[in-house]
Amino acid sequence: MGAVRGTASFASISLVLLLMALLHAQGTAPAAPLTLVSRDGRRPLATTIVNGQELVALEDLAALFLFDVREDTLAGGLTVVYRGQSIVMSPGQPMALVRGRVVPLPAAPVRSGARWLVPLDFISRALAPIHDTRIELRRESRLLLVGDIRVPRVTARIDAPGPPTRATIEVAPAAPVTITTEAGRLIARIDADGLDLSGPIEGAGLIEGIRAGEQPRTVAVLLTARAGAAMAVAGETGGVTRITVEVTAPAADAAAPAPPREPAPPPPAPATRPPLQTIVLDPGHGGDDAGVRGARGTAEKDVTLAVARRVRTLIETRLGVRVILTRGDDRAVGLDERAAIANNSKADLFLSLHANAAPSADLAGAEVFHLRLDREGEDARRAAESEAVALPVLGGATRTIDVMRWDLAQVRHVDASAALAAVLDEQLRAQVPMGSQALRQAPLRVLTSVNMPAALVEMGYLTNEDQERQLGSEAFQSSLAQGIYNAVLRFRLYLEEHRVS
Ligand SMILES: [Zn+2]
Incomplete structure (x- = not known):
């Protein structure tokens, strides 16, 4: 009996196993198709x-x-x-x-x-x-x-809780993006057949969360009740579209601390040197040199200084990047001295600000210049690239240093400068009227001597009646500053992508 019972038990266990196997074979549908x-x-x-x-x-x-x-x-x-x-x-x-x-x-x-x-x-x-x-x-x-459809992967992350709270949304492969703001949210609409969205991102700081928008092919950045203004800049580098989102505290909060005398301390040093640590802004003219004067008396030297100060405030408070002005008040500074200030501070970006003049009062709009390399310049660039020499240093070792002719310092940065000029053109275009041929190359002296990516912005024409009024107004100066700030954000992405190390 014992043996029989044993067999029966074995049989029933086998039956259970068989039933389980059958149940498995019939399958259970997973949560999502x-x-x-x-x-x-x-x-x-x-x-x-x-x-x-x-x-x-x-x-x-x-x-x-x-x-x-x-x-x-x-x-x-x-x-x-x-x-x-x-x-x-x-x-x-x-x-x-x-x-x-x-x-x-x-x-x-x-x-x-x-x-x-x-x-x-x-x-x-x-x-x-x-x-x-x-x-x-x-x-x-x-x-x-x-089939041949575009469904880019979309990932989001919070970079800094802030304020300002910074977040990045990446779209790969790159796709055109339209950004709109609504009450309490910022919407990025991505031009694609569909989106491959990673899960919703939990918020931090002034961002409540980042998730799929209600409309198809949109991503929503939800803001907390404490959030002030939200802005986003989209740019494409290396086949990826990056949307940099920044949410600031309401003006009342932001205005509380007085602007610091010393630049804000840079954020904690990451493992690698941030590609953008110091920016030199160069307000054109100053002192006896008033630059262009409009019919109503607006002086170029005052407009350039006012905009430079606004850009400095934006960059220092939002990016924690050091900003140096070649002149902080109304005084004359020579062109070589301006270049020397930039070179000695080992700046990562040099931006000269001017306002334009033309015989025809019709001419209007901002223009962006970067250094042109003619045939001679190309030869100089090749020479400059090869001129590294080993110098003896104390202790008997040698040290390789770059020997650079002062007047050719810029030639090794022409590609980065062209990229800088392009983002300036693109971002200013969203803020202020641009000239008909806004992105230009010219052998400008102030640019040739700076040993870093550099560009010059002619912010508008003081010889045009409307533009003189605009250039003197706080609202227009603020728009210019915002456009330049957005371009700096974009250029930082460019530097991160083209980091040489
Ligand atoms: Zn000028």
């Missing part, structure tokens, strides 16, 4: 979990990707045929023969009723290689992209 995204739109694709493996029905795939499934009932083989190409699988074998080559799969095909289930990886490892249509499986985001 895959989403198939194609030119025709989005549709769910059901999957099933069997023994911990996520499987998809072969017949569902056959209907979507137009292939035939042939079952060899005698040999038990399973053949997928698509336009003369084949994939062969066998029950019990976690692999597929694709164009005659063995491709491993995480599980063998499983029969479930009249259907065959194959692992999800069958799509990417076996089907995609033989199919005419581009098929991309993104497991983590549960997307199946079919």
